Amino acid sequence: MRVILLGPPGAGKGTQAAAVKERYRIPHISTGDMLREHVKGGTELGRKAKEFMDGGKLVPDQLIIAMMEDRLSQGDCENGFLLDGFPRTVPQAEALDELLSRMGLQLDAVVLLEVADEVVVQRLSGRRVCRSCGAIxxxxxxxxxxxxxxxxxxxxxxxxxxxxxDVIRRRLSVYHEQTSPLEAYYDAKGLLRRVNGEGATDAVLRCLEGL
Ligand code: AP5
Ligand code: ZN
Incomplete structure (x- = not known):
């Protein structure tokens, strides 16, 4: 199963990914989590990424694409993966297409979690995350x-x-401007599946079971 989880900040991508990962035993690759690890570890990438992240802006494409090329070629992705938070721009999606075709792999689905902006604000302002295990x-x-x-x-x-x-609202407008064009990009390839993100936290799992 090779799947992309698409959706605005706070749509529940991380929450739903946990259930999918457990069912299909595939790596859950979250660019947000990877970047936060770099920030925590004080790496060069972390230092560059932090100011974009804190301002709610996207980290530049070339940094993200290099990080993902490295991650996807680590050998545990041949039998499947769940991408969360990547791609987030059309150039990132094109880079992913190129990388997958080099690896001889194809995507099975792009699941779009749809949630209204005001619900996002409510969710993210009350979110708490475990510092040790990442539970949400x-x-x-x-x-x-x-x-x-x-x-x-x-x-x-x-x-x-x-x-x-204030940062949540900036992230939402960045999503609408830079990431939502991916809906049309993947719809044109016949891969897009729309899922209501305001219902149960296993909606993505149910969608994948029906493929
Ligand atoms: P990232 O970490 O990817 O953040 P995000 O996309 O903004 O998504 P979130 O993690 O905020 O939300 P989520 O959809 O996972 O929701 P969650 O499950 O936690 O990215 C952070 C930053 O890194 C970006 O701003 C950017 O700077 C940078 N970055 C990352 N990837 C990049 C890329 N590819 N290119 C460039 N820059 C990149 O749920 C949210 C809350 O809602 C939780 O409290 C949860 O308990 C609750 N909740 C979830 N589902 C439900 C439900 N069904 N009902 C009620 N409550 C629910
Ligand atoms: Zn924990």
Missing amino acids: YHVSFHPSSKGDLCEACGGDLYQRDDDRE
């Missing part, structure tokens, strides 16, 4: 039974630097 919570919609600690591993829950309302 929400103060009202999906609170941890252990309060400020992760239910799964006991780690600290924190709020992402880009989950402030």
Whole structure:
């Protein structure tokens, strides 16, 4: 199963990816998570990416494409993968097409999680993430039974630097301008599947089961 998860910030890509990864046992490749690891580790890429991320802007295509070429050629992607947060621009999608064709691989589906802007703002302003295992919570919609600690591993829950309302609104407008053209790009290839992101958190899994 080779799938791209597309959708605005806060659509639930990370949340739904967890269920898909468990069912299909394929790597969940999130460019946002990879970049946050680089920031945490203080790498050169992390230093370059941080200011774009904190401002809610996209990290330049050439940095992202180089990072993904490296990741996809690591050998664990031959039997499937779930891409979350990549591609995010038409040049990134074209670079991915080229890379997959070099590897002799084809995409099975591009699942678009649709969620209204105001729901995104509500979701992201209440999101909390586990510092140790990355589990995703929400103060009202999906609170941890252990309060400020992760239910799964006991780690600290924190709020992402880009989950402030002004930055959330910037991320949304960047999505509408730079990422939403990918809907037409993948629709033209017959790969796009629209899923309501305002319902259950296993909607993507159900969609993939029906392919
Ligand atoms: P990234 O980390 O990819 O952020 P994003 O796309 O903005 O997506 P999020 O992680 O914010 O949301 P999500 O859809 O995963 O939602 P979640 O499941 O957490 O990117 C961050 C930054 O990195 C970018 O701004 C950019 O700077 C850079 N970047 C990354 N990739 C790049 C690329 N390819 N090119 C250039 N730059 C790049 O859910 C959100 C909340 O809602 C949670 O609290 C959750 O509990 C709750 N929730 C989820 N589903 C439901 C539901 N069904 N009902 C109720 N609540 C729900
Ligand atoms: Zn945890």
